[in-house]
Amino acid sequence: MRFLLDAEQRAFADALHAMLTAADTPAVIRSWSRGDHARGRALWSRIAEAGVFGLAVPEEYGGLGPRPVELAVAFVELGRHAVPGPLAETVGAAVLLGDRAPAGRFLPGLAAGKETATVAAPTGYALDGDVASLRLLPAPDGLYLSTAAPGPVRRSLDPARRLTRLAPAGELLGTGAPYDRALTWIRLATAAQALGVGLALLDRTVTHVQQRTQFGVPIGSFQAVKHRLADAKTALEFARPLLFGAAVSLRPAEVAAAKLTACEAAYRTARTALHLHGAIGYTAEYDLSLWLTKARALRSAWGTPHECRDLVLTEGLQRG
Amino acid sequence: MRFLLDAEQRAFADALHAMLTAADTPAVIRSWSRGDHARGRALWSRIAEAGVFGLAVPEEYGGLGPRPVELAVAFVELGRHAVPGPLAETVGAAVLLGDRAPAGRFLPGLAAGKETATVAAPTGYALDGDVASLRLLPAPDGLYLSTAAPGPVRRSLDPARRLTRLAPAGELLGTGAPYDRALTWIRLATAAQALGVGLALLDRTVTHVQQRTQFGVPIGSFQAVKHRLADAKTALEFARPLLFGAAVSLRPAEVAAAKLTACEAAYRTARTALHLHGAIGYTAEYDLSLWLTKARALRSAWGTPHECRDLVLTEGLQRG
Amino acid sequence: MDLTHSPADEEFRAAARAWLDAHVPRAPLPSLETEEGFAAHRTWEAELAADRWSVVSWPERYGGRDAGLLRWLVFEEEYWAAGAPGRVGQNGIALLAPTLFAYGTEEQRARVLPPMATGEVVWAQAWSEPEAGSDLAALASRAVRTDGGWLISGLKTWSSRAAFADRAFGLFRSDPGTGRPHEGLTYLMFDLRAPGVTVRPVGRLDGRPAFAELFLDEVFVPDEDVIGEPGQGWAIAMSATADERGLTLRSPGRFLASAARLRDLWRAQGSPGHARDRVADALIAARAYQVFAYAAASRVLAGARLGPESSMNKVFWSELDLALHETALDLLGAEGELADGAWSEGYVFALAGPIYAGTNEIQRDIVAERLLGLPKGRR
């Protein structure tokens, strides 16, 4: 029992944070939203070089994995910088394919960032189907590689999330092996991303309320403002150990609990951030919006609150 | 359309308020809780003299009713003063018996305050079965007068509420006529009582926070304190028109909505009142406790939040 | 205590319902916050106005029906229940018109109101400035006296509808020397296409230009477009008309209709238990808001003033609206994130509710201080 990130893990987070800070992700996100993926692809390569996707890929296929704790560490940073693209889905693809025969054909490319993958969710929509080089379609009879062009892009409230329906059938990549393990990894990555989104929203809002004055004082000195931010901080800090506990156990119910809690904390923080920024937070041109809208979208992606609670109630959480 | 109390109705409320203020209800409640009902009975007679129970009794039986709006007015005041006893139940008994043959035998006594009545709730418990002179037991085959002694008193979190199980069978007073109309009246009275309880809690707490100082200032000048009280005020003021709207229509779903809303507002106000009073509010000897505990008890009496919502969803509320 | 409408009011309701049945577009109009949608909504205003349904509470001579507060509530119930389009003329009708009725000249009313009623002239509000959000008295935009009028300069922000609107109204500091922030402000109307006006549309969260920044550089405003006395703008803006405005800013009919749609969505999904409480609570809250409004209207008609009570109203509807839309998106599950869903635009709009027209914190301060008598805090 030593339920702490070690020095190496913290250094990994710091390095990613520094790299993403330098990458000016808001500009990358805005290009991506317009369908211009060049800067996003360049950033993708650097994230892969940092080893992020390799964490879900076994060593025999050019990865470093499976290392779910480090993956959670990395995805907190990706969320903190609102990095666009099918990030959790690429992790999911690595897990889905790792169980199957064509692992050797795809996994090295995923680990190296040469491939971007998306996976159709149970709704039928796949994130960034228009740009992913691998489009995976889980079906009752097996896992398909969707080879035809995907449907038209539908916009999410998060402008960086471009949803498409995948063309059915295509190439059958394998049968039988369960979808559940990949879903657990995608959920874990989504939970981590949501926590990072929430942390960024809190940071930005704390800075804002220290600077913004009304009635002659910084609005951060009003007790109502302070208490809303204290509640956001508390919610996020209690989501954090649930996330890492889930990464350690990889039990589906633990991951569902972490996903629900991190997403709710991020969404509550988004509501607080919007409210305390006032009208400026409500504009698309102010960067805060990139995190605000992502907090809403992640909340229902890959497991709604209701679905997550169901898993907790049916499978139970660990006691000790 | 003139959705306002008229001058006569307001005068009725004021007169009750003045009478109950003079009656020192906290002392009455404390005696009642100990099983000493003398002062409570005396107060009961004065409430009956003021015409309160007669509002549920038709004129032909010595009443003034049915006058549900005035009844709601009166019960707000009874709740505001936390008057003990089977008040709503006596109203329910008048309605139950008013539909049946023995109306003439009981109703004049109920209107005059010579009889106190209780009615067994669906749980089997009846309020103040040890003191009520009429104990009514609705059963599938009809309405019974429970003549044997009731079971032992079980204590409620509200010390003034003494619950007993009624002995089954007894005298059959009538068959067939539905229980629903009486239940609607009891719920309406309970909703009104709850609103009054909430209003009293708010008043007392506003006074307290103006007087209590910490860190050198009245605690009522802290924004966190002000906002909690503003929320309590808002919740209560929105429950009020629902209550009177329900009194006007007597539709079961409207009454259920009013019951739920008034009880939730009163309970939220109780939580706020307790919190803002701090430890002293948590003591039984401080009078605030008499209202705090009643807010909790009324919340589940004669229709839990869940049951009330069910009625709203199945029957619907009026649009115009 | 009477919640029954008079037979005449019920006749009015029936007439409104019949007209709406016959005229409400079957397919929803494009979003009001797009150029195309703005034009479509303007056409709809003209259609309403042609049969005197656009401003029912105004006097007949300006295009209305002299409907009182109760009939206005009835009209709004029917309007939203019919699924009729959002009102592009809302800012002018709800904010500027009551001010003109109270403080305008007959010449101004005759000139301004009829084209407002038909949607020919759509008005934007120009209140906020970068340093004056909740603290509205901190306004810095200036009005400088010139021959026959004023030259206004400064930056106005969060001007709703200004991306596509025609004219705007707001407060300008005409006498900076008073030393008291609430004094020396003048209430003006101006043309958004006048020389010196630059309109920069600003996209809201979903990217749609729901408001604009207005850069004003010595824009000429003739004296005839000053409302009331110069320097008295604050009192005019905060005046008696604000009273009824608290009641009419958001009508109960909107929320009754939304709650009913929410219940229908829930039922269409097989009445899932996890949303049951929230659906019931939305129905109840919408009904509570409605009967609260009838009670308030009854008090106004009996001669009472609403005053700070309106602050409870603002907190209540804004939280109801958001809760209602959040529940709807939750019911939609993973598809709730889609931006073009029927509930998405309402959700984005609802998100602004707790912020604008005085943040809910300001409103709670008002309730605590003015209705409960708690001490003024450091604000």
Added chain:
Amino acid sequence: MDLTHSPADEEFRAAARAWLDAHVPRAPLPSLETEEGFAAHRTWEAELAADRWSVVSWPERYGGRDAGLLRWLVFEEEYWAAGAPGRVGQNGIALLAPTLFAYGTEEQRARVLPPMATGEVVWAQAWSEPEAGSDLAALASRAVRTDGGWLISGLKTWSSRAAFADRAFGLFRSDPGTGRPHEGLTYLMFDLRAPGVTVRPVGRLDGRPAFAELFLDEVFVPDEDVIGEPGQGWAIAMSATADERGLTLRSPGRFLASAARLRDLWRAQGSPGHARDRVADALIAARAYQVFAYAAASRVLAGARLGPESSMNKVFWSELDLALHETALDLLGAEGELADGAWSEGYVFALAGPIYAGTNEIQRDIVAERLLGLPKGRR
């Protein structure tokens, strides 16, 4: 990142579980807040102590097992999962003992701790005064120097357990002349049966005397019962021990056990949909509180200080505890109001959570100011 207990810790867990299985009373003891129940709980403390289970984290020489923070967490999980009784010695064990370990003399520890461990001496806390609730520095009770000790006088309120306890500890103003409210306070232990002490039991909401008022009239306290230096009481009370106290005040084991009981209640009622979300959320929050504690314990063991983080802890557990009990009472429906139900006493106890040990408002102020760096408001 490791959440696995060492084999030795798992052996410790197994030993605790086996002992509890064999010893926990099958029927619940009478309420701790009654004379009869207090005595029964005192007997239970003796039974625990006989096998060294009453104070596992203390050194062996005082009756403990030298268990570290992790084993203490493990013990608490087993203790509450076994449905074992509430701890009548809690105030002494959690609040006074850590202070004695840090600031007491060896003589004091040897004299005070063993009878505390066995329940022979039960301690009450004596912090609050009528004008010093959240504002603890406003303490007015005095300690006046006399031969060989101090004479203490004043009124202490909300002294938990004092209705039936033996001794108490608290802060007294020994030097009123400093002019600074946090200075000149002395930390003292005193006998509740000493001459000059009047104990007036005070009933909580359900009427049970969960605390008392202590009227102190020149009560003699020998020098040997002063902890640390006279005049340094504030620093001692607020010291490093407060750090771990934030973690150990309410153990995760309590809430894990309550959440599991809540789930069982819900299932026993046929898993009604209207409570589904709240039951799931209670399970998740209890687990979150547990892993948060393991993370905090890991940091403490790695040499970190918790500091203001404990304020998040306080807000979290107190709100969880209340939500959990409110859900249980709601599940009980109309019978939820019965005062003698299994959940009622827990509910009444939970109601105090947001108030005591620093109100949740104070805690939120601390989180905002010390963890987020927001400006200090007027407090």
